[in-house]
Amino acid sequence: MSKTIVVLGGSMAGLNIVHRLLKYTLPHEPDLKVILVSKNSHFYWNCASPRGVLPGLIPDEEYIQAIAPGLDKYPLESNEFIVGSATGVDKTSRQVTVSTADGTRQLKYDYLVIATGARCTEDTLPWKANNTYEELIESIHRTQENIKQAKHIVVAGAGATGVELCGELKFEYKDKQVLLLCADEKLVGGDSCHASIEKQLKSMHVEIKKSARVEDTKTLDNGKTEITLSNGEKITTDYYMATMGMVPNTEFLPAEWLTDRKYLNVDEHFQVVGEKGVWSLGDAVSRPRASFPETEAQGGAVHKNIEAVLKGKHQSRVKGLPADIFICSMGRSRGVGRIGWVPAPSIAIWAMKGRTLGRERTPKYVDGSAF
Structure with a gap:
C-alpha cells in the first residue's frame, strides 16, 4: 500500500527530512512518495546572512541554491516539489491546502512533517527565506x-x-x-x-x-x-x-497543535501532541535553542521515528546535542563563544564558524550529501 509523506518547509529542517527519506527509506519502502512544499524555490543557508548582507563579500550562489536539481536524482514517481504556501491543514481528512502560482491544491497525506520555521517580527531584512x-x-x-x-x-x-x-x-x-x-x-x-x-x-x-x-x-x-x-x-x-x-510560521495549523506562544507542541518523539503521524522540528518547535546543529540532530532522530512507525515499531526519544554550543563570529578573523560551559578560543570559533559561516554546506543540503 502506498504511503504519502508531506513535508512543509524547504529550509534546513525540511530538506534534512526529505533527503533522508528518499536516500534511506525509499529503498525498502518502494511505494513511498515524499512531497516537499516550500515558499522558496531555493535553499537559503541563512547562517551566512550577517556577512551575506555586506556588499561584495559572498556571491549569492554560494549560500542560495535551487532545490529542485537536488531531487532530480531520485525516481520521478517517488517525490514531488511544490513551490507554494501551506494555508491550512484539515486533521480529520488529513489534507493540506497549498496556495501556488497556478492556484490552490489539496494534498492528501498519510504522514506530515512540519518544518516551516520562524520569521523575524520585523520581516523587512533577509534573515530568513520566508518569501520567494x-x-x-x-x-x-x-x-x-x-x-x-x-x-x-x-x-x-x-x-x-x-x-x-x-x-x-x-x-x-x-x-x-x-x-x-x-x-x-x-x-x-x-x-x-x-x-x-x-x-x-x-x-x-x-x-x-x-x-x-x-x-x-x-x-x-x-x-x-x-x-x-x-x-x-x-x-x-x-x-x-x-x-x-521570532514568530513561528504556524498560523495555518489547527490551534490545538500549538502552544500559547504558537509553536508546535511536540512530545519526546517530536510528534505533535495528540496527533499520530505528524511530526515537527526546527524553528517551528519551541525547544531547545534554535541552531543548525540542533536541527541537524533533530532531522536524523525524527527520520528514524518515521521509519519506526512505517515498520510498526516504537519510536525513540529525540535527544539533544551532548553539549550546548553557543558561538558568535565577529568578522572574518575572530569570534566569541563556548562549548558547554567552557569558553572557546577565538581561533577555534574562526575555524568552526567565522571562516566561512558554514556556507560550504549549501550544496550539500541541496544534493543531500550532508545527510
Whole structure:
C-alpha cells in the first residue's frame, strides 16, 4: 500500500527530512512518495546572512541554491516539489491546502512533517527565506546597497544575529558608526558568554545601549530613520536593521497543535501532541535553542521515528546535542563563544564558524550529501 509523506518547509529542517527519506527509506519502502512544499524555490543557508548582507563579500550562489536539481536524482514517481504556501491543514481528512502560482491544491497525506520555521517580527531584512527566491534576492541586494551608503547604522536586537552583524560591520567598515540596541541588561539573553561578547564588540568600537527597547520607527523626509525607544529617547540613523524577535510560521495549523506562544507542541518523539503521524522540528518547535546543529540532530532522530512507525515499531526519544554550543563570529578573523560551559578560543570559533559561516554546506543540503 502506498504511503504519502508531506513535508512543509524547504529550509534546513525540511530538506534534512526529505533527503533522508528518499536516500534511506525509499529503498525498502518502494511505494513511498515524499512531497516537499516550500515558499522558496531555493535553499537559503541563512547562517551566512550577517556577512551575506555586506556588499561584495559572498556571491549569492554560494549560500542560495535551487532545490529542485537536488531531487532530480531520485525516481520521478517517488517525490514531488511544490513551490507554494501551506494555508491550512484539515486533521480529520488529513489534507493540506497549498496556495501556488497556478492556484490552490489539496494534498492528501498519510504522514506530515512540519518544518516551516520562524520569521523575524520585523520581516523587512533577509534573515530568513520566508518569501520567494526573487523577493529574497531583492532584499539582500537592497540591504547591501543601504549598508554601502550608510555612515551610521543602528542594529536592534542583541541576540546571535544582532551581535554577529555588528561584528561583521565593524570588521569590514572601520569608518562606519555602529550602535547596538539591547532590550535587556545583558547581551545574547544573558548567556554565560555575554560579557566576553560585549568586550569584543567594544574593542571593535561598536557602541552598545542596554535596556533600549524599540517602541517605534519612522522614515524621515531626508531618508533617515527615527527610532523611538520605550523611555521616549529618539535616535536618528542612516540605516536601521532589526534582528529581534521570532514568530513561528504556524498560523495555518489547527490551534490545538500549538502552544500559547504558537509553536508546535511536540512530545519526546517530536510528534505533535495528540496527533499520530505528524511530526515537527526546527524553528517551528519551541525547544531547545534554535541552531543548525540542533536541527541537524533533530532531522536524523525524527527520520528514524518515521521509519519506526512505517515498520510498526516504537519510536525513540529525540535527544539533544551532548553539549550546548553557543558561538558568535565577529568578522572574518575572530569570534566569541563556548562549548558547554567552557569558553572557546577565538581561533577555534574562526575555524568552526567565522571562516566561512558554514556556507560550504549549501550544496550539500541541496544534493543531500550532508545527510
